[in-house]
Amino acid sequence: QVAITETTFGGREELYAPENGIMDYGSLIYITLQRASTAREAIAIMTSLVKEYGYASSGESFSIADENEVWIMELIGKGKKEKGAVWVARRIPDGYISAHANQARITTFPLDDPENCLYSPDVITFAREMGYFKGKDKDFDFSAAYAPINFSGVRFCDARVWTIFNRIDPVIGKKYEKYAEGYDMSLERMPLWIKPKEKLSVKDVMELMRDHYEDTPLDTRNTIMAGAYNSP
Numbered sequence: 001q002v003a004i005t006e007t008t009f010g011g012r013e014e015l016y017a018p019e020n021g022i023m024d025y026g027s028l029i030y031i032t033l034q035r036a037s038t039a040r041e042a043i044a045i046m047t048s049l050v051k052e053y054g055y056a057s058s059g060e061s062f063s064i065a066d067e068n069e070v071w072i073m074e075l076i077g078k079g080k081k082e083k084g085a086v087w088v089a090r091r092i093p094d095g096y097i098s099a100h101a102n103q104a105r106i107t108t109f110p111l112d113d114p115e116n117c118l119y120s121p122d123v124i125t126f127a128r129e130m131g132y133f134k135g136k137d138k139d140f141d142f143s144a145a146y147a148p149i150n151f152s153g154v155r156f157c158d159a160r161v162w163t164i165f166n167r168i169d170p171v172i173g174k175k176y177e178k179y180a181e182g183y184d185m186s187l188e189r190m191p192l193w194i195k196p197k198e199k200l201s202v203k204d205v206m207e208l209m210r211d212h213y214e215d216t217p218l219d220t221r222n223t224i225m226a227g228a229y230n231s232p
Contacts, residue, residue: 001067002036004029009104009157011059011147012132015079021054028055029062039066043073043089043118050075054083059147061100064089072098072192073118074106076146078126086126088119088142090192097200098193099164103157104147105192111137149189155182159218161190164208166216168196177217 006025010016018024023031028046036042042064059076073089088106092098093116098105110117124140127133132145143149149158162180166173172194179187200208212232213219220226 002033002039002042003063003065004033004042005063007061007100007102008057009059009061009074009100009102009147009153011076011104012079015077015146016058017077017080018056020080020083021050021056021077023049023053023055025057025060025062028057037066039064039069039071040118042066043071046073047075047085047087047120050077050085051083055085059104061102061105063100070098072100072106074104074142074146081130086120086123086146088123089117091116092193096193096195097164097168099161101157101160103149103153103161104143105158105161105190106142107144107189107192108139108141143189149185151182151185154179154185158190159213163211163213163216163218165190165194167208167211168200169194173216180218 006029008025028049031049032042032045036045055075055077057077059074062073062075064071064073070092071089072092073087075085075087077085088109090106090109109119123142124133124137127140127145133140159180159182162173162176165176176190178184179190214221214232221230221232226232
């Protein structure tokens with residue numbers, strides 16, 4: 001009952017060096033699913049594979065689940081500098097929902113909570129070496145260092161997370177509505193997870209995945225973007 005899904009966030013272009021490894025994200029998923037019996041075991045296998053054989057894809061967000069836990073792991077290679085990858089994995093608290101859509105979502109994270117947060121030993125030091133981060137370790141932001149946010153990352157990626165959160169909790173949706181429009185990079189990033197007011201069914205989640213911003217400020221129906229057949 002281990003499941004793994006992914007979205008690609010790309011990240012800093014200089015960290016993509018497919019010639020420096022043989023494990024692309026697809027192979028990483030397939031091989032891990034053959035070997036892992038829990039989500040935590042999957043994280044250990046995936047990170048050990050890229051450490052030993054190198055990573056041949058750009059930045060990825062992985063959803064990793066078993067019957068008891070769900071984690072989000074974000075991982076990016078080290079470019080031509082060295083083999084392997086840097087990564088952070090966070091466990092979604094019970095009763096909460098999270099989402100990712102082609103933009104790195106993990107920002108700051110706890111450094112001393114191995115039950116709920118795992119990370120590569122060099123995730124911060126490598127960012128310092130590359131000039132991506134200056135400051136105290138506790139203030140380190142994975143997304144800011146390895147996949148800085150920009151207009152397209154918000155408007156076409158994080159906005160898809162926002163519309164899911166908006167349908168679950170309109171108060172949260174209203175708070176981050178301006179952020180989702182993507183015009184002001186100084187606005188607060190959305191939380192990694194939120195708590196639904198009511199328990200979600202499988203059908204509810206299916207409907208969330210079929211959302212097209214209907215009845216929100218990002219709704220493209222009745223605009224030229226919708227085309228001749230008013231596609232949402």
